Amino acid sequence: MRFTRGFRGRREAEADSARVPPGQYVTSGFPVLSAGPTPHTPLADWTFAIRGALDQPVSWTWDELHALPSVTVTVDIHCVTKWSKLGSSWTGISLDTLLDRVETAADYVLAFSDGGYTTNLPLEDLTGGKAWVAYEYDGEPLEPEHGGPARLLVPHLYFWKSAKWVRGLELRDDDEPGFWERYGYHNYGDPWREQRYAGD
Ligand SMILES: Nc1nc2c(c(=O)[nH]1)N[C@H]1C(S)=C(S)[C@@H](COP(=O)(O)O)O[C@H]1N2
Numbered sequence: 001m002r003f004t005r006g007f008r009g010r011r012e013a014e015a016d017s018a019r020v021p022p023g024q025y026v027t028s029g030f031p032v033l034s035a036g037p038t039p040h041t042p043l044a045d046w047t048f049a050i051r052g053a054l055d056q057p058v059s060w061t062w063d064e065l066h067a068l069p070s071v072t073v074t075v076d077i078h079c080v081t082k083w084s085k086l087g088s089s090w091t092g093i094s095l096d097t098l099l100d101r102v103e104t105a106a107d108y109v110l111a112f113s114d115g116g117y118t119t120n121l122p123l124e125d126l127t128g129g130k131a132w133v134a135y136e137y138d139g140e141p142l143e144p145e146h147g148g149p150a151r152l153l154v155p156h157l158y159f160w161k162s163a164k165w166v167r168g169l170e171l172r173d174d175d176e177p178g179f180w181e182r183y184g185y186h187n188y189g190d191p192w193r194e195q196r197y198a199g200d
């Protein structure tokens, strides 16, 4: 019995460590990292917009977004300041659902947020079940400090790509660096390749 428990514990620890990218440590807390003050946009004024290089810009109000089919996902997240959080649970709308509505030849996206934060990604990193607009964390409305009412969730890249207080996506033919990318963070930010800073 004791042996079995110890064995299981070790197996679980090993499984967990395989989920931790190089140079990261696991935290059970949920640190807050914000480059500026937390914006508080009334939900009545809130929209999520897709604009830029597309024929027909689209946007959803808060209620319209909530009328779309939602999903709950459990993912590991990795901050460039070296903490990783395993098994975090989020509810929101898959970006596939939103991007299904648009016809575009654009290859890049600049996500934009209340407060002026931006972050850039290849469009293909937002499709194929890899990215969400999340409005619940652990079954509760997303706290303002963590990006509520809604944030981008792109867990396969460093967490700075998961724009808090996100208000939309600008589709672009060219790749425009976002807030941290202009300050020397890596343009792509793959935690498994330790792409922390430009040149990594
Ligand atoms: N709008 C906005 N989004 C942001 C940031 C920010 O400063 N502003 N910080 C980024 C960084 S560097 C990280 S690590 C995560 C932190 O999210 P958290 O505060 O929920 O842990 O949000 C990312 N998204």
Ligand SMILES: [Mo]
Residues within 6 Å of the ligand: 033, 079, 080, 081, 159, 160
């Ligand atoms: Mo970060």
